[in-house]
Amino acid sequence: MSATTSYQIYPISDQAVTLDFGGPISLETNDRVYMLVDALIKNKLEGVTDIIPAYNSVTVVYDYVTVYKRQLKNENTIPVYAFIKNWIENNVNQDVSGIEVLKNEIIIPVCYDKTVAPDIESVAEQHQISAQKVIELHTAKTYRVFMNGFLPGFAYMGIVDPAIQTPRHQNPRPLVQAGSVGIAGVQTGIYPCNSPGGWQIIGKTPLALIDENENILLTPGSFVKFNAISLLEFEKLNKQ
Amino acid sequence: MSIQIIKAGILDSLQGLPDTGKQHQGFSPGGSMDTIAHLMANALVGNKRDAIVLEMHIPAAVIVFNKETLFTFTGALTSATLDNETVYSNQPIIVNAGSKLTFNAPANGARIYLAVHGGFLFKKGRLQKNDVLLTSQNFNYHFEGVGQLHALTTGWTANTGEFYRSNIIRCIQGPNFNVLSQKEIEDFENKQFEIDLQSNRMGFRLKSDPICHTITPELLSTAVTRGTLQLTPAGQLIVLMADHQTTGGYPRIGTVISADMASLAQMPIGSSFGIKWIDIQEAERLLLQQETNLQQLENACKFRLQEYFSEK
Structure with a gap:
């Protein structure tokens, strides 16, 4: 630095x-x-x-x-x-040494079952690894929320392991469901609401990214870790 | 007080001024597309600047007033039939309970703003037939001739013509202006940009010959604003409007100056305009001039309303 x-x-x-x-x-x-x-x-x-x-x-x-x-x-x-x-x-601090940005770590439960993760198999195929390996690599890292944008509460996170970095779809899907967890190059993110979108969808979280008072879960500067859950757990949490 | 929509128009919605302060979380400021018409509408009925108004496109909604009130409509210049009388844009109008307002075609502009005394209570989203829009306060003004005379105009009209231009929209150059070659910059000045059918409150797609022939890579996402001119991979422009996303990755070749955003918002789909580059100091001067003129007109409205009601 x-x-x-x-x-x-x-x-x-x-x-x-x-x-x-x-x-x-x-x-x-x-x-x-x-x-x-x-x-x-x-x-x-x-x-x-x-x-x-x-x-x-x-x-x-x-x-x-x-x-x-x-x-x-x-x-x-x-x-x-x-x-x-x-x-x-x-207000630009010229001396950037020795300053730490401390923020909470947020754990996000994600179901990687292919029924809610339409792209997990093709992402695995593109990198010639198993879907299980994709899950391991995606859950291994702690990600930084670099910024919000695109949609209210949408968090741009990174940096994704090079072994699963995958470009966006050439043609965006007309509908990506709220809670879908995606990859786009070095970035990973979660769709806070139903929206058209081009990211590779490898999972889905039952958590709400934005509440009825427009409070958002993933704010810039936060750290995030994904925790793999089964389809059963997902459905249970989704009902709550 | 309330009004009821008895026939929905195209994308009628309630709007305030842009709601800033949450763009860092991805919330678009939104608000009225034509802020000048928004401010004028409120001034003409004695409201504060930020009171909620009804934004309508053409054809506009048909409305019934459930109680007497003071109202106006601004923005696109048009006329409307209020029961049996014809009323015009930019007039304060006193209306009786039960009166029906139907807008006449054609209109000069794309968006109509209707304000009532006290302002509407905000309600999100697209309005439907039979929706009732509540206002935050009643209009306590007794006027004679109830049952015979359904509408009185107060006898004067605010002239808003100076705020709108139709052929040339002025812009400042953006951080990625340099993706254009010298030849492309020269050609740019002579181009006409047509507002494409796929345009909405988020942005206007501008149809033209490609303005740029080199393919520019997508950039790291960064903030964009109302008025940003984004260059798409096809070499065409999108100009961001009220409901724009807060960040984007397309090259930003320029931005419409704030003083010309209302004019752009009033251009109907299919109309064309040219772009003229000016420097930012000129843009600031024009914005300040516009604000001064607006305040003068707002003060005139206030004075006229006071005068009118003190005589009664």
């Missing part, structure tokens, strides 16, 4: 600025993302409406008029996007 942080920073709209650390998916870069998010939340700025972390970037969405009035006191001394850019840059 380098001692200083390099990044690019640019507006993505007239009311949003992105700081992009670059590079591939990695835990180190994602740690920097959440350190920056924490610093921005701590040093909150009136007019900022959303702080959106992704794999290797943080996007700050703001209400232009509020920032202009509250922060710049209605004066055009500096463009608002430049003011926001400075605020973000002032």
Whole structure:
């Protein structure tokens, strides 16, 4: 890990600025993302409406008029996007050594039975291993929630063992059921609701990823481990 | 107070202003597609900016008012028949209990916003025939001629024309603008983009000759916003609208400026426009100007409503 942080920073709209650390998916870069998010939340700025972390970037969405009035006191001394850019840059911690991101580990029960896992056999076939081996490799790792996106409560997790990394389907399925656990390249994720989707479905969890009050189970920065359960257990838990 | 939908239109829904603050968990801000029409509708009936309004497409719903109220409709310029009278967009209208409102064709624009005094109570999803929409407060205004006169307009109309443009949508360049070659950038300025049939509140697919011929790899997902111009693998554009996903992996070649989003939201499927690139400082200036003009019009509405009701 380098001692200083390099990044690019640019507006993505007239009311949003992105700081992009670059590079591939990695835990180190994602740690920097959440350190920056924490610093921005701590040093909150009136007019900022959303702080959106992704794999290797943080996007700050703001209400232009509020920032202009509250922060710049209605004066055009500096463009608002430049003011926001400075605020973000002032919160980038240049020293990234010795900082730990501590979060809870969440255990997710997953049934890998082919009746709820339409792609588990073809994934096994593509890698010339058994379905049982796919389950072993998928449950062996602790995954990081790198970000939420796509659907409310959908968690992009990684990094999947290279022996079971599988690209998305060329043509997405019109319907993937809520709770379906999928793989897409280095990523794994769970569909929080019924949706069209292209990920390779290798299992299904009986847990609800989002409740009726729109609270989500897998928040960015959390750690997740999958625990294999039988079809019987799945059906029992699913009824609860 | 309440209104009832006696004939559903196309995708009628209740909408607020964009609901921000949960995009990091994947929740789209949503809200009215045309925020200017949303704000104007509320101003014309004396509501706060964030009061819930009814968003309708064309053909719009047929509505019955269950109690007297003050209402208006904004957005697409059109007329409607209120019992036997014709009423127009951008007017405050006082209506009696039992009156029926039917919108007339054609309309200049794609979306109509109906507000009632006090605002609606929010209810999620697509509205159906016979749905009753409750409002958060009654309109305590007694007017003469009950039983004879079903509608009174207050005699003036807010002019919202300056907020809308129809041929050119202005954009700022995005972080992946450089996927376009010099030749493609030159060609871009002369292209027309048609709003495809497969367009909805999530996004507008724009039909054009391919704007880019190099195949760009999918990028790591990162945040996108209302107005983001995504380049698909087929070389076509999708512009993200109110119900957009919070993150995406397509190259982002630009973003529609905030000041032009209402104009885009009012373009019907099948209509075409050109794109002009401007710099972000110009985009900020236009947004500030729009906000100033909006506030002036909101203040004028407030003043006129006060004046009207104090005379009675």
